[in-house]
Amino acid sequence: MKDLFEATGIESRTYASADAFLNSGDMHHVNCILADVRMPGTSGLDLLSAVVRDGGPPVCIMTSFADNRTEAAARSSGAAAFLEKPLSSKDLMEFVASAAKR
Numbered sequence: 470m471k472d473l474f475e476a477t478g479i480e481s482r483t484y485a486s487a488d489a490f491l492n493s494g495d496m497h498h499v500n501c502i503l504a505d506v507r508m509p510g511t512s513g514l515d516l517l518s519a520v521v522r523d524g525g526p527p528v529c530i531m532t533s534f535a536d537n538r539t540e541a542a543a544r545s546s547g548a549a550a551f552l553e554k555p556l557s558s559k560d561l562m563e564f565v566a567s568a569a570k571r
Contacts, residue, residue, distance in 0.1 A: 487511035501568030506532040521547035
């Protein structure tokens with residue numbers, strides 16, 4: 470994804486984990502967050518809850534393990550988007566563009 474963003478002129482940052490992001494102080498300095506459901510340590514859904522609770526930017530939840538229950542949990546927790554892997558570049562870029570307009 471980082472290569473895709475760089476090729477289209479979008480600045481992006483990566484973090485080793487959700488915890489690393491939450492501890493970075495960057496939450497209110499980014500336009501959006503892309504998070505996998507399954508990550509080491511804090512899960513993507515738990516990250517989503519923390520971001521929503523703190524009034525952070527829109528979150529796109531991504532997963533290779535999509536099912537109706539997981540998507541419903543993500544959306545009811547405030548996910549701005551839910552994308553199944555393999556990701557569609559078009560869908561990903563639409564989410565990023567819409568987040569940049571907020």
